Every structure is written in structure tokens, then in C-alpha cells.
Amino acid sequence: MIITKAVFVKSASKFDECPISNLPEFAVIGRSNVGKSSLINTLVDNKTLSKTSVKPWKTKLINFFIINDSWHLVDLPWYGYAKSWKADRAYRIDTTHDYFLKRKLLKRVFVLVDWSILPQKIDIDFIYSLEEEHIPFDIVMTKIDKTNQKNLVLHRRLLERNLKTFLSSKPNLFTISNISKRGKEQILDYIQTFVW
Secondary structure, three states: OOOOOEEEEEEEOOHHHOOOOOOOEEEEEEEOOOOHHHHHHHHHOOOOOOOOOOOOOOOOOEEEEEEOOOEEEEEOOOEOOOOOOHHHHHHHHHHHHHHHHHOOOEEEEEEEEEOOOOOOHHHHHHHHHHHHOOOOEEEEEEOHHHOOHHHHHHHHHHHHHHHHOOOOOOOOEEEOOOOOOOOHHHHHHHHHOOOO
16 A cells, blocks of 8 residues: 555544544554554654654544545554543543444554563553454554564564463554564555455
8 A cells, every 4th residue: 555645634532523434444552652653654654644752641632644535544542551640541541442332434453562572461451351342453563673583572472472361363463663664564555455
């Protein structure tokens, strides 16, 4: 897939504010500071489409982008524990939960996992929740440039071992380098299989 057009549509603080659409959607989500904005910018080859920040916990809204006038890329609020009020965090989780269950044209959720560190319990727990709700998802391993090959192999093996205990089927596992762009084509080609 070649991206020729990528435009920000709107931000939504709750499900009812999400844009009405008949286009297929692909959402990205992950822990704070896992590289969601960088992934979006890499996929569309636009360094400024999604705002990146050195501050974790920045994304609190559901952000919609329309790609090639044919599908939506959706940046979801991070999950996890952060320096914010518990009520605020609970509200974001409820909003995301509504999005997962009610957004009829959601094709896949890409769960971003930091490959430079050992698998985190919070990532495993979140993936388990998607499995429980029968939400279609795949995994994107980020930050592959920040560690060595030995650790990459170890981290992948540990992640797969954890997931094997509860997954009914094995998800696709993609890797992405926001520096070399390695892995970008595989993700876009995969998305293309769902786009009308």
C-alpha cells in the first residue's frame, strides 16, 4: 500500500463524539510512551501528523485520521498507570471500552509493545481483556533499535510464552523501526487486505 493522503479528522473525548463513517478502521493502542504517535507518523510518512511528546501520558482523546480517503487510522488513549487522577484514567478506559465494543467497522486493534524491555504484565493483561471481549487484534513490537538481537529474541519468546496460556489463536506479530522504517510495508500490506 502506498500512502498518498493522510489527514487529521477529529478528536473525541467519548464514544458519542466519534465521527460517523462507513470506512474500515484500524486502531493503535499501548502503554504510555510506547511510540504510538511515532508509529502513525512512520506508516503515513509524515513526521508531524500525530504529535509526539517526550512527556508520557499525553494522549487522552480518541484521535481519528483518514488515510487515502479509504480508511481510518485511530490513535487510542494509552492504558496503564500514570500520574493522573484515578477517575480520569477510569473514564478513558470506559471510553476505549465503548469504542472497542460499539465501533462496527473496527477491523483490527494494533497493540504496541515495547520490544526493548521484557514483556510487561500490564501488556499481557490488556491483551487478555481483548481476547475475552473477542476484539480482533494483532501486536506491533516497537523500539527494536534500542536493544540487541539477543534481547529481541528473548523478549519475543517470553511474550509468546505468556500469550500462549490464554489465546485461542496466535495473533500476527509485526516489528517496526521508526528509524529505518523496517516493517512499515508489512503492516500497510496487511491493512490493505481489509480495505475495500
